Amino acid sequence: MDEDGILVRHEQQIYHLAIDPQGHIASALSELADMCRIISTVCQHHHYLLGAVEA
Secondary structure (H helix, E strand, C coil), rough: CCEEEEEECCCCEEEEEECCCCCCCCCCCCHEEEEEEEEHHHHHHHHHHHHHCCC
8 A cells, every 4th residue: 555545466467546535446447346345445444454564
Protein backbone atom coordinates (compact mmCIF):
# COMPACT_ATOMS: atom_id res chain seq x y z
CA MET A 1 0.00 0.00 0.00
CA ASP A 2 1.17 3.55 -0.67
CA GLU A 3 -0.35 7.01 -0.32
CA ASP A 4 -2.22 6.68 -3.63
CA GLY A 5 -3.52 3.13 -3.43
CA ILE A 6 -2.45 -0.48 -3.42
CA LEU A 7 -0.51 -2.75 -5.76
CA VAL A 8 -2.24 -6.03 -6.56
CA ARG A 9 -0.78 -8.98 -8.42
CA HIS A 10 -3.35 -11.14 -10.22
CA GLU A 11 -2.61 -13.81 -12.81
CA GLN A 12 0.95 -12.60 -13.36
CA GLN A 13 -0.08 -8.97 -13.90
CA ILE A 14 0.36 -6.08 -11.47
CA TYR A 15 -2.33 -3.45 -11.03
CA HIS A 16 -2.24 -0.20 -9.09
CA LEU A 17 -5.68 0.43 -7.60
CA ALA A 18 -6.57 3.85 -6.24
CA ILE A 19 -8.27 3.88 -2.83
CA ASP A 20 -10.45 6.80 -1.71
CA PRO A 21 -10.34 8.17 1.87
CA GLN A 22 -13.28 5.94 2.88
CA GLY A 23 -11.34 2.82 1.90
CA HIS A 24 -13.18 2.10 -1.34
CA ILE A 25 -11.35 1.24 -4.53
CA ALA A 26 -12.04 4.06 -6.96
CA SER A 27 -12.11 2.07 -10.19
CA ALA A 28 -11.61 -1.62 -10.66
CA LEU A 29 -11.60 -4.04 -13.52
CA SER A 30 -14.43 -6.57 -13.51
CA GLU A 31 -12.01 -9.50 -13.16
CA LEU A 32 -10.75 -7.97 -9.89
CA ALA A 33 -14.22 -7.35 -8.40
CA ASP A 34 -14.04 -10.05 -5.71
CA MET A 35 -10.51 -9.07 -4.74
CA CYS A 36 -11.50 -5.40 -4.57
CA ARG A 37 -14.37 -6.18 -2.19
CA ILE A 38 -11.93 -7.99 0.12
CA ILE A 39 -9.38 -5.16 -0.08
CA SER A 40 -12.07 -2.55 0.64
CA THR A 41 -13.27 -4.50 3.69
CA VAL A 42 -9.72 -4.78 5.01
CA CYS A 43 -9.09 -1.04 4.40
CA GLN A 44 -12.30 -0.05 6.17
CA HIS A 45 -12.33 -2.46 9.11
CA HIS A 46 -8.86 -3.99 9.50
CA HIS A 47 -6.48 -1.28 8.23
CA TYR A 48 -3.89 -2.30 10.84
CA LEU A 49 -3.17 -5.35 8.63
CA LEU A 50 -1.87 -3.10 5.84
CA GLY A 51 0.95 -1.41 7.73
CA ALA A 52 4.67 -1.74 7.24
CA VAL A 53 6.20 -5.17 7.71
CA GLU A 54 8.93 -5.49 10.30
CA ALA A 55 12.00 -7.47 9.30
